[in-house]
Amino acid sequence: MRSVRLISLFSSLLLLTGCWDQAQLNETKLIRAAGFDYLKNGKIRNTASIPQYLNTESGAGPVNNQVFHAIGNTARQSRIKLDRKVSEQVEASKNLIVVLGEDAAKKDIYHILDVFYRDPKSALNARIAVAKGKASDVISAKFKETETTMGIGQYLNESVRSAEKSSIVPSENIQTICPVMFDPGQDFALPYLVPEKNDVSVKGVAVFHGYKMVGTIFGAQGVMFTLLTGKERHLSMSLTKKITNKHKDRIMNFVSIKVKQNKRTFKVDVTPDERISAHIKLDMKVVITEYPRDNLTTQKKIHSIEQALSKTLTKDANAILKELQDMNSDAFGVGRKLIAFHNPTWKKLDWNKEYPNINYTASVNVKVIGHGIIE
Amino acid sequence: MNSSHTITHRQLFFIITQSQIGVGVLSLPYTLFVKAKTDGWISLLLAGLFIQFSILAIWKLCEMYPKQTIFDFMPKIVGTKLGAVLNFLFVAHLFSVCVVLLILYNSVVSKWIFYQTPRLVVISMLALTCVYCITCTAREIARFLMLVSPLLLVMFIFVGYAYTDVHLLYAFPVGASGIKTILSGSTDALISLLGFDTALVFLAYTQGRSNSKLKAISYASLCVTLFYCFVTFTTYIFFNPVEIVIVPEPVLYMLKAFSFKILERTDLIFLSIWIVFVTTSLISYLFFTAKGVQSIFKLKHHKSAAPYVGIICALIASIPASKLDVQLWSKLIGMSALCCSGIFPIFLLLIAVIRKRKGKGKGAVST
Incomplete structure (x- = not known):
């Protein structure tokens, strides 16, 4: 009796695989x-x-x-x-x-x-x-x-x-x-x-x-676009930017940086008369990866590079925002902020018509935190 | 009662948690969203508060009639004849809960993994496993439910992984749908939180102080409410409010998008863990049902009722074929379950208290 039970128990194991739903x-x-x-x-x-x-x-x-x-x-x-x-x-x-x-x-x-x-x-x-x-x-x-x-x-x-x-x-x-x-x-x-x-x-x-x-x-604008989406950091977020026109050797006018940290502050405001303005502020900490002129010794020198970079990057960022507004693509989600924090305003407006006309600006603040193994 | 049949209040905690977490977890965010929009998680918290009243009633009833299941004390409260009728109705309700558990389990499994396997096979596999489990004593059941509890942590981690890609802003503005809709959403939430009613039978086996028993049930319900709330909130900030209305199983859908180096299709792994939780819910409800059948037919042991209960449930559960049938069945049975498990214990307690008072009053006159 016992062996019959055992055999039937084990033979039922064969059924466990099932016969339906196979994908070989x-x-x-x-x-x-x-x-x-x-x-x-x-x-x-x-x-x-x-x-x-x-x-x-x-x-x-x-x-x-x-x-x-x-x-x-x-x-x-x-x-x-x-x-x-x-x-x-x-x-x-x-x-x-x-x-x-x-x-x-x-x-x-x-x-x-x-x-x-x-x-x-x-x-x-x-x-x-x-x-x-x-x-x-x-x-x-x-x-x-x-x-x-x-x-x-x-x-x-x-x-x-x-x-x-x-x-x-x-x-x-x-x-x-x-x-x-x-x-x-x-x-x-x-x-x-x-x-x-x-x-x-x-x-x-x-x-x-x-x-x-x-x-x-x-x-290269794609990098700025990704930075504006607020991505914090990535393996190699690199940019090469022209910061002066002074040098006659073309290559000497450029500096290459790698973004180590990118912090986005995204503010959407509605004035009492329902005018919408949005501002994206990026705080970047970067490392200089290429600077043929060298001599990054003084605080002043670094500071001037920081300022030049901040200026060109701010220009780039604003250009992208302008382009996005012209294309009517709200890629960074100004509308989402309005839904979440200014719901009554959002319900009243037609976002497709309103978005290209809002006051949409960006500013970039660059801080150099390193310059590789030479100065 | 045999001493090897008793359970501790800690085991009671796990029994209640495991019975409460069940089929609902996959579709709950969706059903709540349909009613209360992104404020569904608030409805859920409210529902958790409401069931505390039912829990108190159940605990008080079991305290008044210690070491007895609901089927034992029902005739004592409402009289032998009415008690028998009510017992019968209650068993019918428990049957329907088991059936709806099986139906929903089948509808998910056949949609996500076993497209071609016949319904009856999928259903009877689960039902027969559970029948085997309930042929043992309450203590052994409690041990099994405790054993599988760590899986809850795995579920928690899986859902938590969604936080790598969420849009927190989707949850705002909070409370936009208004108190009325939030309240109406909480009835749906109540249905998914059912399972605490198994305490009506398991309390009879629990040893220990009456206070610690209440604590065990309340903590269990609190844990489940918070867990459900976490799951619901996560899906609400993962999916767009416009998208979630076309995704009936948001939790699985969310996990489907994730893949790790060695794991692809995390949804299937989640589904296999989820089946364990369905099993545990079904085990406690089938045990409850078998106990009821035992007392109706005056059987010596609930063991002899178990196979019949399981087979009948499996057969009924394989009837509904289309998605709409499933919806209709689960809606009807959900509402009836809400009345029987949530509201009925409160009424029963009121009757019991009034009767007792009267009894005392009479006693005072006669002396």
Whole structure:
């Protein structure tokens, strides 16, 4: 009797694995990068990169980067069509990056992203970026790195990550943009990718208003943009700025700094007659990483550099705010502050019309705290 | 009563905490938001205050009739015949609570992990495990519930990780929705805080001073209220107020976005821990139900009732198919549970006190 019970108990262990809900890796193909474009007739083209790792004797070998296209009325339909083109089941749970074509980004991006938010298996922590021109050009870009060593998904992911590290772009993923996208009082920005002949480079940020892309901010201004979002510090937040015109050697007029600490004070005020003003104040502690003229010995000298830097950076910051107001993108969340602290005012006004006209200024205060190992 | 059946007041604390934290934690922020907007966490605190009255009533009742479960003292309070009827109704209510626990558990699990596994399999796996657990004594149940309590800390840490990406400003302006809406939100909060009513049966097994028993239950309810409040507040500052209305399980959704070097999909890990908490709630309610069935059918031991209770609950729970059915069932049963577990003990106490006074008055006349 006892042995019968034991045997039946142990044999029931076999049932524990279950028979439903299996997803076997050898029967699936993993999408590592997905791109979305609108076609002229309003349909959606989905481009997916599915790398195949070729096995060699030494273990992980070169990659065979396969790119598939499919066209459908919605993002999901194009995915289903894609599935029919690929031999095995397509799975997006390990997706690394979603790339939106510029035309797609200028329409409502939530229409495309809905499928990512709805599917319990989807990778919400995938990065998201906007491509100049067509997303399919970025995904199917063929050069040495994407074709043989890592595949386009990983390549794009790494290059966006390194841009995030040097603060050229704010770090966002599909989930982190979602609350901001829904927020009437704040907007967001995404990395802006430009496909070139031999690489895909992160050129700046694509600025959004609500669900739509409204413009771009390029290059070094991207660092200022990220600093203005109030990010405290990052691995290498570096800037090179011209501080004088006096020297005839061009290189001698410049100084390079690395931001060690960045403190933002963000004030939004409403006057009794309902005029809104916003002011962002940045207090930066920086280290000088390049200054060919040397001789940073006296307090006076350092002070003059601090002042020159503060002046140019303040100018840059104000230029960005002006640009954002012209594009009507409230990337730093003035509206959110109004909702939270001046709710009655907020309820009365039409923020889309009001925002470009508010008094919006910035000031930067630089303090040098180090200068490397020479003076 | 056999001495190996008793529990200490510390064990009572864990029993109440574990019964209270259950299915609700995943969807509570959402249900509260629908009613009270970003002030949902205030509703929750108020609800925590309200249930203290029910807790006091339950404690007083059990103090008046020591070492007896509600099914033993109900006939003594309202008379044998009415008592039997009320006992029967109360058991029916407990059945429905077990059923709704299973339904909600299934709806989450089938939505998030097991898309294709049949309902009955998912449900009976949990129900049968719980049936096995309740065939033992109250002390053994208490030990198990204590054993899994450290998992609460893990949950706390997971939710706390969300603070790496929150927008504190979303919680402002505080109190914008007005006192009325905040109060109406607290009824929904009350439903998710239910579970303290299991004290009606577990108090009978608890040893120790009457004061320390009350303290144990009150602290348990305080801990759960604060924990829920923390979870709710975190989701409110993580999601935008416009976004949260389309996310019915905000806690899981929030965790889905996080990944660590060695852990991806933290939501699935959270879900597996959450299932343990559903199990513990179900264990205490099934134990409660089995005790009720025992007293109705005058069985020798609640053990013999346990399998039937479990199987019947599992079968009923696998009926509702669509999301709307689930919503309807959980709403109806939630309201009835609120009446039976929250308000009924207070009424029972009032009747008991009045009867006792009358009894005393009569006694005084006759002497």
